[in-house]
Amino acid sequence: MKPILQVEDDANDVILLEHAMKSAGVTNPIQVVSDGRQAIDYLQGAGKFGDREQYPMPCLVLLDLKLPYVMGLDVLKWIRQQIGTELVVVMLTASAEEADIRTAYNRGANAFLTKPSEASKLDDMLRALKDFWLTYNTLPRESFERATGAKSLDSRTTLFGYLPSRNGADHEAPKKAVNE
Amino acid sequence: MSDTILLVEDEESDVEIFMLAAKEVRFENPIQVVKDGQEAMDYFSGTGKYFDRERFPLPALVLLDLKLPYRMGMVVLHWLRTQSKFKSIIVVVFTSSENALDISKAYEEGANAYLVKPPTLEGLGYLIRNLKNFWLNPDMRRPQWPLENLKTVPFVGHAVVLKKFTAKW
Numbered sequence: 001m002k003p004i005l006q007v008e009d010d011a012n013d014v015i016l017l018e019h020a021m022k023s024a025g026v027t028n029p030i031q032v033v034s035d036g037r038q039a040i041d042y043l044q045g046a047g048k049f050g051d052r053e054q055y056p057m058p059c060l061v062l063l064d065l066k067l068p069y070v071m072g073l074d075v076l077k078w079i080r081q082q083i084g085t086e087l088v089v090v091m092l093t094a095s096a097e098e099a100d101i102r103t104a105y106n107r108g109a110n111a112f113l114t115k116p117s118e119a120s121k122l123d124d125m126l127r128a129l130k131d132f133w134l135t136y137n138t139l140p141r142e143s144f145e146r147a148t149g150a151k152s153l154d155s156r157t158t159l160f161g162y163l164p165s166r167n168g169a170d171h172e173a174p175k176k177a178v179n180e
Numbered sequence: 181m182s183d184t185i186l187l188v189e190d191e192e193s194d195v196e197i198f199m200l201a202a203k204e205v206r207f208e209n210p211i212q213v214v215k216d217g218q219e220a221m222d223y224f225s226g227t228g229k230y231f232d233r234e235r236f237p238l239p240a241l242v243l244l245d246l247k248l249p250y251r252m253g254m255v256v257l258h259w260l261r262t263q264s265k266f267k268s269i270i271v272v273v274f275t276s277s278e279n280a281l282d283i284s285k286a287y288e289e290g291a292n293a294y295l296v297k298p299p300t301l302e303g304l305g306y307l308i309r310n311l312k313n314f315w316l317n318p319d320m321r322r323p324q325w326p327l328e329n330l331k332t333v334p335f336v337g338h339a340v341v342l343k344k345f346t347a348k349w
Contacts, residue, residue, distance in 0.1 A: 085287040085288050085290075086284070086287050088293075091321075096321055098323065098324060101268075101321045101322065101323055102268050102323045105267070105268030105270075105322075105323060106267050106268050108290065110292050110293060111270075111292065111314075111315075111320065112320070112321040112322070113317070113319050113320055113321065114319045114321055115319070116318075116319050121319070124313065124317075125317055125319060127313075128310060128313035128314040128317060129314060131310045131313075131314070132293070132310055132311075132314040132315075133293075136295055136307055136310060137293045137294060137295065138278070138283055138294045138295065138296050139283065139287075139294070140280045140281075140283040140284040140287070141280075
């Protein structure tokens with residue numbers, strides 16, 4: 001399972017988020033880096049992040065705005081220029097100015113969230129985030145893997161028109177009648 | 181005022197199913213529907229019958245089908261991303277296509293996300309609830325639209341955009 005890369009310099013927020021992710025049922029490993037330079041090193045597999053088995057490419061980046069060395073919006077710019085448009089980047093920050101929000105979307109952020117102060121709201125947000133990005137959203141590679149059978153089919157993404165039974169027990173497509 | 185979502189969908193039956201699923205999960209935000217790419221562009225620009233921004237507000241979230249009459253969904257997306265005013269509007273592709281090229285192209289053109297239509301009404305209901313919880317979350321941040329500046333968006337360059345776009349294919 002691909003990890004989630006969390007780019008966050010505040011140690012308290014790291015702990016809070018880790019806890020909330022668990023509550024929300026996120027089972028992906030979480031990799032944490034604490035500044036923008038490390039985020040870029042991680043993503044290009046430089047320095048201590050050279051081992052891709054230990055530091056695999058993430059399925060999702062949670063990116064803070066205010067970071068040491070390289071700011072979040074510059075990390076985002078680097079990602080879109082160097083990695084491309086297929087890595088999901090969600091900005092997650094304590095507060096935001098209108099200009100930051102606009103710049104983030106213009107630079108290709110997939111979404112922009114502010115951290116709620118209440119723990120229960122943070123849990124709900126992360127549950128929604130998990131469901132949207134890790135279950136519903138489709139990336140080109142996933143589609144390719146499905147088409148070639150590299151990954152097992154799940155009922156949600158089979159072709160439109162096939163109706164699995166409502167109790168959810170039947171996850172197999174109905175067998176085609178063979179008339180020869 | 182409750183956030184509006186804009187559904188760009190030409191298949192009447194798909195619109196009906198969407199409305200039904202939304203009702204079942206008690207999705208109460210206003211849903212505006214436009215039936216083709218041209219109408220979508222008119223809606224954003226506030227031209228013709230979409231002049232009244234109070235009745236037809238800019239949406240918090242656009243669900244965009246790719247296979248549309250007159251102008252394909254991809255052209256609408258490309259057009260939105262070349263307009264400085266709409267560059268940062270949230271567009272989620274919502275289609276039955278699982279073609280890897282469509283998916284890659286959509287992200288390249290600046291889609292925020294790509295959803296394949298769920299095969300069941302129940303599945304669609306869950307998805308709509310999730311859209312509400314994620315994209316319409318009170319802590320989701322979107323650029324604000326100054327209303328007074330939006331009355332007259334220059335509506336030129338369609339032909340140019342279309343030509344440029346089709347030339348790439």
